[in-house]
Amino acid sequence: MTTIKNSPRNLAVTVLERINRQGAYSNLELNQVLKRHQLTVADKHLLTTLVYGTLQHQLSLEYWLQQFTRRKLDPWVKQLLLITLYQYHYLERVPAFAATNEAIEIAKWRGNAGIRKFVTGVLHAALKSGWPDFAAVSDPIQRISLTSSLPAWLVKQLAAEYDLATVAAIGQAINEPARLSIRVNRAKASLAQAQAQLAAEGVQTQPSHVAADGLIVQSGDLLGSQAFAQGIVTVQDESAMLAVESLAQVCDLSQATLVLDACSAPGGKTGQVAAALTKPASQVVALDIHDHKVKLIQKNMARLGLATRVSARQGDARQLAFLADGSLDAAVVDAPCSGLGLLRRKPEIRYQKTFRDSQRLHEIQLAILAAVAPKIKKGGIITYSTCTILKEENDQTVAAFLAAHPNFALEKTQTARALKADRAAKTLTILPSDYGSDGFFIATLKRVE
Template sequence: MSNNSRVPSGGRNGGGSERGRGDSGYERRDARGRQRSAARVRGERPVSRQAPGERAKRTDAARTVAFDVLRQVDESDAYANLVLPPLLAERRIRGRDAGFATELTYGTLRMRGRYDAVLAHCVDRPLGDLDPAVLDVLRLGAHQLLGMRVPSHAAVSETVALARAGVGAGPAQFVNAVLRRVSEVEPGEWLERLTAAAPDEVSALAVVESHPAWIARSLREALAGHGRDVAELGDLLRADNAAPRVTLVARPGLVDTSDDDAWHDADLLPGTWAPTALVLDGNDPGAVPAVRDGRAGVQDEGSQLVTLALAGVPIEDSDGEGERWLDLCAGPGGKAALLAAMAAQFGATLVANEIQPHRARLVERALQAIPDGVVEEVRTGDGREVGAAEPSSYDRVLVDAPCTGLGALRRRPESRWRRAPSDLATLTGLQRELLASALDAVKPGGVVAYVTCSPVLAETQLVVTDVLRRRDDVERLDTPAALRRALRTAPDGSRPEIPLPAGDKARDDVQLWPHVHGTDAMHLTLLRKKS
């Protein structure tokens, strides 16, 4: 597309036709804080390509709630999965409207990179010069035009109405012009243009599949480092953009799948890998009694697997009775609750440590259904200090280390736009200190699980290798074998065959992938302190 077809951006206020007229935009705000066009200030009738009868006077509730969520994500670093459900409930948006709002919100967040690239072809200024609220409106319109089954005329008119209600009449005219430019090109042709404009194949995949280029390159490197084919990168990025299934954990000893009262007619299917996993089809997990009272919870199947693998590793001269287990970084509590349920079955106890007080409270809530006497305490403290304060005190230690979260982008799509390569230096230093502390805290013969929700080599293999390079009292365990022992067992005694690298690519750690296993990209390395 030539520059002649682009729409002037008009700076951060978004109204291209008023550039250079000496007003800042603040003078054009009405009593409700909405921006009026310069034409209306001068008493002129606004010009629009739409007939008066075609212009929507107000937008619908579903689009409004999607816009409000995007603004909270941008302004407050909120997470959409925490903001959207209560807003839908508060505004009584249900059924198809709730489904539309959910797809519009998450789809826009996931595909923001692609839509920004498209919008950049239609505006003559950097998108960063636009008012953030106007840019969010444009992204919502782009998703309706390019990613949803919304007729073009409805996508444009309703988004213009949203702009008029949310940011003012002047920006609404700008939004109308830009979205009409977007709608003039078919979605497939837009993809061809974006691919042709990219400097290399990875950059093309990054923009088309809506990932920052540095993340796409890090994931490509991770595929190779974990024994997979780099040609899978496209499948991996596409899997990050697919809405994940809602997976529940049935905490052992607390709830049974045959207990009708616990599940309240929820439509449940068995998980693929973990014996504790259940897939919830088309229901709100908050409506499930077992979830509300803590006997079950929402937890990715990969997260369940790595926890079960740690609980199942044999400890020398121990049957589990009297063991002490530690969750070093326990917030928000999903793995801690599953560990505690397993500890209750083995006759062990659990200490849950969390550095953030508000996350420690979430851990306490997650543990509400655990029998008395199993959880020694939920403490607030720095996990890096536990090894020195309590050396050789625990039989099993889980280090669910803070990380970039690049393995869970399908669940928290906004995370990909918040992370930067500079985050790795801070996080990997913390990860090394936490792993070293865990190895000091575990007893001789005990086991440490190093877990991240990231496949990035700097956060997985390199952390473990660097920590072990400095000590001679730790050995690596056969993590794939431990994971296979944790898989669900069929009535005939068989277990599913979980795809892991074999032969020359075999490793002693485990990396799960959304495009291969249907889970978050969880990493697990099991280590034993030598007796």
């Protein structure tokens, strides 16, 4: 029986409070709550929708809330009001009276008569006034910030790097539901074979328009399928698949003997490289700074049937003394970054990051590239990638690296589906608004001397 304590709305308040006060990751916090509470499928879905939806639209909802109260609210009261306002505007199938009544019951259960009365008054006022008219906001930066729920500093920075129309399109795209994409493990099956097995297990898919080895899951229990358990497919965003796909356009991985994945966990790109290796003694060195993540890489490689081709080890990618100079055919440097291309999947990070974070990460990225560079043999490739869309961590990092390493040249990044083939830039930037996949950046660096 569902009580107020374990109702999806009350649990959503708890999750959101922890994310906002403690900086918890939405996916991890939500998963923990789902494991601790016995919820119906419908209640799990509502809880998940409330958490991600409120985070995605937090600034828009706060703007609406501020019209009815400017007093400092207890964190749980604020989150209760925000999830209720979210339901009013975004969940058409949820009757307003149902959302209102449960919010009042939660306020009464968590607080006291005064708080219950306050919550009741705010919600009735919101229902009476309706959704605010953001078009009336004259400043375009503030308007996009409010409609997209992106911090003003980020809108301003993106507008300087792209243009306002592009930023508005990004803002719309990041608040749409994320697709579940999977990569076919070519060491075990072809795309058609994987699709057929998944279909036989009730998992319907369609080929990705972004990545050659990608499938989009349309319905079915992917994680409960034998195709997943047996390592025929693995979960990976379409954009993330492009790093190794682009590497394979300029480096024959079937002839490679040693490849480094410098920042490997959880091992998606490591597995992608390992599946392409064919020489008996060929290896991918999969490096991660955290020991528990090395164990995760090993677990994932075992499921994919690629453990013998991968040497996973704990270590800092800025310290590679264990590798001989000129020993690598190629390296994938999927560098630590601000992750601002992942806002569709991790909405809370937009409120946690600052431009200073990008500047700090730029220095770390350069240090990793500088450590990897001497390990690459002449003619070898570094594929540098990030899951952010800020140029400080992307093109500017690449430019600074090339200025300090004249023995490397920037090659045009190419993909199997010739994405943005007519662009002028040699690097490849995928925006969240381009294909409905994550925002991503790839540069192809070749050692020429």
